[in-house]
Amino acid sequence: MTNILELSEQEIVRRGSLEEMRRLGIEPYPAAEYKVTAYTDEIKRDFSDDAPARDVTVAGRVMSRRVMGKASFIELQDSRGRIQIYVSRDDLCPGEDKEFYNTVVKKLLDIGDFIGVEGFVFRTQMGEITVHARSITVLGKSLRPLPIVKVKDGVTYDAFDDPELRYRRRYVDLVVNDGVKEIFIKRTKVYNSMREYFNTAGYMEVETPILQSIPGGASARPFVTHHNALDIPLYLRIADELYLKRLIVGGFEGVYEFSKNFRNEGMDRTHNPEFTCMEIYVAYKDYNWMMDFTEKML
Template sequence: MENNKPENVEEINLSEVLQVRRDKLKNLQESGNDPYKISKYNVTHHSDEIKNNFEALEGKQVCVAGRIMSKRIMGKASFMHLQDQNGRIQVYVKRDDVGVDDYKLFKTYDMGDIVGIEGFVFKTKTEEVSIHAEKIVLLSKSLQVLPEKYHGLKDIDLRYRQRYVDLIVNPEVKEAFLTRTKALKALRNYLDNLGFLEVETPILNTIAGGANARPFITHHNTLDIPMYLRIANELYLKRLIVGGFDKVYEMGRMFRNEGMDMKHNPEYTAIELYQAYADYKDMMEITENVISHMAEVATGSMKVNYQGTEIDFTPPWKRMTMEECVLEHTGVDFSKIDTDEDALAIAREKGIEITPGMRRGEVINAFFEEFGEDKLIQPTFITHHPVEVSPLAKRNVEDPRRTDRFEAFANKWELANAFSELNDPIDQRGRFEDQERKRKLGDDEAFEMDEDFLNALEVGLPPTGGLGIGIDRVIMLLTNSPSIRDVLLFPTMKPIGKKDEENQDL
C-alpha cells in the first residue's frame, strides 16, 4: 500500500500540540480560571534556599513559584519538578491535599507552565528534599513547547535568537551570565575602593572619536545633523579630568560598524578609566590586579581553563616592547631600521600588505599583528607602540618615535589598551591632522578633528593615565565560552530569512 504520509508531518503534529495548549487556555478562561488575571504571587522561598536549609525548614510552610519542567501523574498523587531562578525542586501533589477540582486542573498543566505552590518542606523516601503541595495555582500558561529535555536546545543560532528559551533549558548558560555579573561587581568594587568615580557620558556623538573604528551613523532630525553611536568614551572622560575629577571610569556599550566573528559583536561592553597624575605603568598595575581579582571573585581562582588551555592571571604579567616581540618571532630588529623606505622594503620581503602612506611605525605594528599577536597565550603586556598608530598617547621621552602605551593580551586576544595620555595640545593637533591625512587616503576608521577636545587640552590636562578593557573577552575567558555571543544575553543577529554566508561560522 502506498504511503501517503505528508513530508511535513512533524510540523502538522507540532501545530496540533500548540492548538491543544490554546484550547486548554480557552477552557481555563471559560471556567473562571484565567491565569492572566492573576497579578501577584507571594513567593517566600527559592529552590536552593529550601534545599540548602532543609533542617531549619523541615515541616515549615513555604510558597514557591516557577516553571513545570517535568511531571509524573500517578493516579491520586503526582510528582513534578519546579524550576525557579535558582534551580529546581521536586513537588509532591496529592489529590486529597490540594482538592479534587484543583488536582484535576493540575493534571492538564503542561511543561513550561508557570505555577505557584504553597506547602510544607519534607524529604521523600529517596531522601530528596521536596515540597508537599497544599495549594497549587496556574500563574501563566505556556503556549509554546519547550525543547525535549534530553536533547535540550542545541541549535546554536536558535539559542542566540531565543535566549529566553536557552536560559530555561540550558542551566549552564544561566551560570555563565551569573559569573559575568560577579565579575563586573568585582571590577566596580575594586575601582570604587581605589577612589574612582563612576560617571556617564554621551552615547550619541557629533564626532566619532576616541578610537580607530567605523561608526554607526544616524541623523538627528531637529538639529538636522549626522550623529554617531560612540565607538569609545575616551575623549569625554578626559574632559572630566580637565574639569577636576582625578579618577573616573565608565562601563557601558560601545558600537562599531565592523565585521562579526567569535570575538567581535557590533555592540559590546567596555570600561575606560582615567587617573590624573598617573602614567601607563600605573595603568599596567591596575590592569593585572583588577582582571586577576575579577577571575578570583567570579571563579574562585586566578587560573582559568579556556578550551583546554590554562590561563594564569596571577600578577605580575610578562612585559615586552612591541619591537622586542617582533624581533623574537621574526628576527627583524627595527631598532636598526630608521627610515620609512627601509621599513617598507623589509615589509615587502616578509609579505606584509602595504597600505597607502604607510610609514615605519605602521610597519612595526603590522609585523606585530602578523607574526607576534598569535603567540601571546599567557597574559602579556606589549608596550611602546609606534606614535603613528597611537594618536592619543604621550611620546616616550627616550625615543619619541614610540609612545608610553601598552596593550594587554591573553589567549592571543587583546584584552586592554592603555597609555600615558597625550596632554600636549600642539602635539595632539598634529596627530589629528595626521589622522585626517589618513582619512583622505581612504582610511575611514581614522580620527576626525575634534576642536572642542583640543580646547579642553589647551585649558590644561594634567599628566594622566588611561585604560580601556574589553569586558566581553575577559568574560569569555572566565566562563570558557567559545564565542562572544555566549556572554551577551542578546547578541546581534541577522534577521531570519536573510542569507548569512559571511557569518555562518559564528
C-alpha cells in the same frame, strides 16, 4: 493576531487549555503579586529530617510531570534550581469538588507553565526533598512548547545544543541548559567587583554621550543616525575615551565608565557590532602605575 494555520499542533492544544482555564474562572496571567517565601536551593540546603515541617511558598516553571491517578509529581524550576512537588488530589481539593486537580493539574498544566505552590517540605520514601502542595496558583500559561532535554545516567539526550538556536533564543537556552545562567551571574559579579575596586580607590563612575556629533577615541566605522529636531547627522559612539578625558580636564582625578560601544564593521562569534567596554582614566599617573593597578584588579 496569530493565524491558526501557522501554529503547531501543540500550540493549538495549549491555546485550548488557556481558554479552558478561563472557562473555569482561572486567570492564566494574573496581575496580582505572588509572594515567594523560599527558593529551591536553600530549601534543600536547610532541610533537616529532625526539624518540624517547614511551610514554604515557591514559584517557577513546570519542567516535568508524572500523573498517577490521585497523586502527581511536578518538577519545578525557579531562578536557583529545581525541586520536586508532590500533589495529592485530596489535599489539594479537600472538599467534594475535585475539578481543579482532575482538570487543571492533570490535563491543562503543561511543561513550561509558571505556577506558584504553597505547601510544606518533607522527604519522600525515595529520599528526595519535596514540597507537598496545599495549593497551586497558575502564574503564566506557556503557549509554546519547550525543548525536552533528557538526562539519564549522566548521558544527555535530545540536547538543545544547536548554536544558531541557542544564540537566537537565549531565553530558551537559559531555561533548558544547566550552567548557562552561571555565565550571566559571573559576568555581573565581575562588573560588581570592578566597580567596588574602582570606588574604593576613590574614582567615580560616570555616563557619557552615546549619540555623538563626531565619533572619536578609536578608529572604526560608526553607525549613522539623524537628529530630527537639530537636523544634523549623529553617530553611535565607537568609544567613550574623549569624553572621559574631558572630565579629567574638567578637574576630576579619576573617572570610569562601563559603556556600550557600536562599530559598524564585520562580525563573528567573538565580535559583535554592539559590545560593552570599560575605560578608566586617572590624572597624574603613568603606564607603570596603570599596569600595577590593573594587575591588582585582576
